[in-house]
Amino acid sequence: MTNENDYILVVDDERAIRDMVCMALVQEDFQCSEASDAHKAEVLIKKNQPQLILLDWMMPGISGIDFARKLRRQPETMNIPIIMLTAKIEEDNVIRGLESGADDYLTKPFSPRELIARIKALLRRSKPENTQDIIKINNLVLDTSSYRVEGNGQTIELGPTEFKLLRFLMENPDRVFSREQVLNNVWGDNVYVEERTVDVHIRRLRKALEPTHHQDMVQTVRGAGYRLSNK
């Protein structure tokens, strides 16, 4: 699974910490922005709402506690999970931290591994429950929760890439995608493979669809790309 869609904001006045954290996040495919103080953070949040905020406890200007409190007060930011980064844990900190509304704590120094684990745990909780969704076009049924594809009730065997490819096309039926677009959406943004590779996987997909005669739904648009359609 990839974290590409989760955007995390790191707020800390120490550049070294920000860099370290961001590096760990990027390694895990998270999107990441940095802010050196609360004001800059606010601007960034307005521009693009993060899924999670890592917030330093002690900062010049507005402290992490006060900033957390402020975020909790505003409806738009109320539900963004916050992880506090503290130098050390003191009883006093704990109480004030609880009140400010942080969701988790991390005491410096912390390992990237622990940081990632906690972020994932929090994100999991803040995400809506998995929804079982079934895409159905023309007797061709793709179930994303069971990873099954059926044509006229018959099971169709697909490799991982063919499954992702079919899923992408079925989620956007009747629309033509260039090979580049297909690569970006199915393989991922930062992967480099030959454009012609798409042809091969289209071929594999068609072959797999032959037994149930759905191969013609995967259509070539010469000079433009590919399309999935029932016409």
Next chain:
Amino acid sequence: MTNENDYILVVDDERAIRDMVCMALVQEDFQCSEASDAHKAEVLIKKNQPQLILLDWMMPGISGIDFARKLRRQPETMNIPIIMLTAKIEEDNVIRGLESGADDYLTKPFSPRELIARIKALLRRSKPENTQDIIKINNLVLDTSSYRVEGNGQTIELGPTEFKLLRFLMENPDRVFSREQVLNNVWGDNVYVEERTVDVHIRRLRKALEPTHHQDMVQTVRGAGYRLSNK
């Protein structure tokens, strides 16, 4: 939805923590009882079985780990979800915690919000089991209350982890789970175990299912995870 039917027991020697936690619980409409040590907790459990137990790691007398282990051994309390409250996470704690059978961890200090979120997540998971003790798929019968599994009437011997694994899969049949999801649901959240460990337990489960020829119900979905299905 309301939580007034869920009764939660808080076991901790520190009064301040108990009060804080209970206050948060009551605010969410949970029923709540407090116990300052394992013995008092035991009496309360006998009187009225809680839906979930919050258990302090370090307590004078019987420690949280030992108490959890004890609860796991007795059939009546075997299936009550347990969340451990620990002062800090050390490698050693994690390992021993795993074996004691806790379902989740919470490191002090924690926010009420996170506490509630985790409790709800755990309850959601254990709900189907409360209403239905016996899950049956394809002549494979799993009885959560007696900790027994039968295939075609024949008893199947399973270790604790394999049992939990099979149970989780049977509660969500025909659905693919990544190794990460399996770990979070079977081992518990916030637990650092290699993803490949799942493979090994899947192997053990399959082996145990061989005598009754149910091993093929545990299916690999390459690039995605595992699934239990009768197809």
Next chain:
DNA sequence: AGCAACTGTAATATTTATGTAATATAACTC
């Protein structure tokens, strides 16, 4: 204390999928 049962990890083996290049076919241009 000592044996049996479990667990997680690492090493190794096995299976399956992937991307590329080479070649064939089809579709356009003029």
Next chain:
DNA sequence: GAGTTATATTACATAAATATTACAGTTGCT
């Protein structure tokens, strides 16, 4: 219809994912 370009098809070496086994450390039990 020859030449040109785009796509189809096939084969294959390699990479990646999973299966399997062995093992060392714990715990539970007697």
